[in-house]
Amino acid sequence: MRALVTVDGDPAVGSLLLQYDPADTEMEARIRAEVAAVWATMAPVEPQDPSTAGAEAATAANDPIDRLRRRAQTRLAINRVAKVGALAGMAGTVAALGVSRKLHAQMGIVAIAATLTHLAVHWRRTFR
Numbered sequence: 001m002r003a004l005v006t007v008d009g010d011p012a013v014g015s016l017l018l019q020y021d022p023a024d025t026e027m028e029a030r031i032r033a034e035v036a037a038v039w040a041t042m043a044p045v046e047p048q049d050p051s052t053a054g055a056e057a058a059t060a061a062n063d064p065i066d067r068l069r070r071r072a073q074t075r076l077a078i079n080r081v082a083k084v085g086a087l088a089g090m091a092g093t094v095a096a097l098g099v100s101r102k103l104h105a106q107m108g109i110v111a112i113a114a115t116l117t118h119l120a121v122h123w124r125r126t127f128r
Helices: 027-041 050-062 064-098 100-119
Strands: 005-011 015-020
Touching: 015 027, 027 064
Parallel strands: none
Antiparallel strands: 005 015
């Protein structure tokens, strides 16, 4: 890859911009060969049936229902943590009343933050 003019990387998105001399007609084929060689070393850990692996992966990545299901599972997991945090924060606030004002205030902040997270997950149904 010595014939590259410049290589610009963007670590925020994980991309590389390769600029090469357009007169070099073989460069694109060499780049594709290098990428294919690196890609082959990054094989999945679990062996898959080669006849269905490509089709299943493409279907799973592009299936809008599967994407919505994963999104809903993520929201449910976040909401579960928020509900437990809100209840623990409220219980801690009441328990801290006799111990310390500072601890009482801190537990109140935890309860409010968890409650706001819960409301953020359900904002569409909350403000109908």
